[in-house]
Structures are given as C-alpha cells and as structure tokens.
Amino acid sequence: MPKTKFQEVVFCLLMSFFMVIAMELYNTGLRMHGLTNAGMLHTFREIILILPICFIMSFFIVERIVPKIVFQLVTPGEDKPVFVILIRSSVTVAFMCPIMSLWGICIFKQPGSEFLPVWLQTVVLNFPMAFFWQLFFCGPLVRFLFRCIFERKNGQEEFAS
Numbered sequence: 001m002p003k004t005k006f007q008e009v010v011f012c013l014l015m016s017f018f019m020v021i022a023m024e025l026y027n028t029g030l031r032m033h034g035l036t037n038a039g040m041l042h043t044f045r046e047i048i049l050i051l052p053i054c055f056i057m058s059f060f061i062v063e064r065i066v067p068k069i070v071f072q073l074v075t076p077g078e079d080k081p082v083f084v085i086l087i088r089s090s091v092t093v094a095f096m097c098p099i100m101s102l103w104g105i106c107i108f109k110q111p112g113s114e115f116l117p118v119w120l121q122t123v124v125l126n127f128p129m130a131f132f133w134q135l136f137f138c139g140p141l142v143r144f145l146f147r148c149i150f151e152r153k154n155g156q157e158e159f160a161s
Contacts, residue, residue: 001143001146001147007146009059010146011142012058015058015139020050022138023129024043024046025043027104028042046108050103057099057103062099067088073087073091085143089135093127096130097126097130098119098123101126105118109122
C-alpha cells in the first residue's frame with residue numbers, strides 16, 4: 001500500500017500505535033490479573049515509552065527483513081492480494097512479537113537471572129494475541145485509515161486534506 005517513504009512512515013506509525021495500545025492493555029491485564037480503570041491509565045503511560053521503541057524496531061529493522069521473506073513465499077500480482085497480506089502480517093508478527101516481548105520484559109519485568117524463561121513465557125502469552133489482533137482488527141483498521149488518509153484520485157494516490 002505505501003508507495004513513498006512518507007507513506008511508509010505514516011503506515012508504520014499507525015500500525016505501531018494500534019498494536020502497542022492493544023498489546024499494552026493485554027499485558028497490563030495479565031500483570032494485574034485483570035484489566036481495571038487504574039490499569040488502563042497505567043497502560044497509557046507505558047504507551048508513551050513503548051510506542052517509539054515499537055516504531056523504531058518495526059520501521060528500521062523488521063520492515064527491512066520481512067519483505068525479503070514474504071516475497072520468497074508469495075508473488076504479488078500472481079497470488080491473491082489477501083493471501084499476500086496474510087503472509088506479510090504473519091511474518092511481521094513472528095518477528096515483532098519476540099522483539100517487543102524482549103523490550104517489555106527488560107523495561108517492565110526486570111527478570112534478573114530468570115531472563116530466558118520470562119522472555120519465552122512472555123512471547124508464548126503475547127503471540128496469539130498479537131497474531132489475531134493483527135489479522136482481524138489492527139491490520140484491517142490501519143489499511144482502512146491509510147486509504148482514508150491517502151485517497152486515490154484519477155488513479156494516483158494523493159494526501160487527503
């Protein structure tokens with residue numbers, strides 16, 4: 001969908017924002033054994049810290065790796081677009097979930113000598129949520145918002161004013 005660097009930045013910011021909100025609410029609920037109003041307020045403070053990390057990891061690292069893997073599995077133009085989207089989303093989650101779980105435990109859990117088990121458990125708990133949130137909610141929402149921002153007029157994408 002994004003055609004220019006600016007559009008890539010906007011798309012990545014939107015995706016990072018909506019993924020971070022959901023995953024931080026989810027992880028806060030896990031840590032507190034249920035999500036509360038106080039937990040939600042705490043989550044929004046955490047988002048300020050995690051959002052830039054997520055954007056940097058996604059934009060500068062993962063988005064350099066994912067297309068190489070995806071285009072070995074699918075061929076845009078030949079494969080159905082929905083199949084390409086599903087594969088790309090799945091591969092992205094497969095990279096981002098362990099990376100962001102690592103950041104999360106380092107910042108919020110301070111695992112000490114139990115680092116590896118805490119990280120592995122966090123990845124296992126986060127992966128299903130990240131995967132299904134990405135495929136069924138966040139991905140479609142961000143693609144819709146992106147199309148609203150960059151409307152197509154006369155076959156060319158333009159920034160909606």
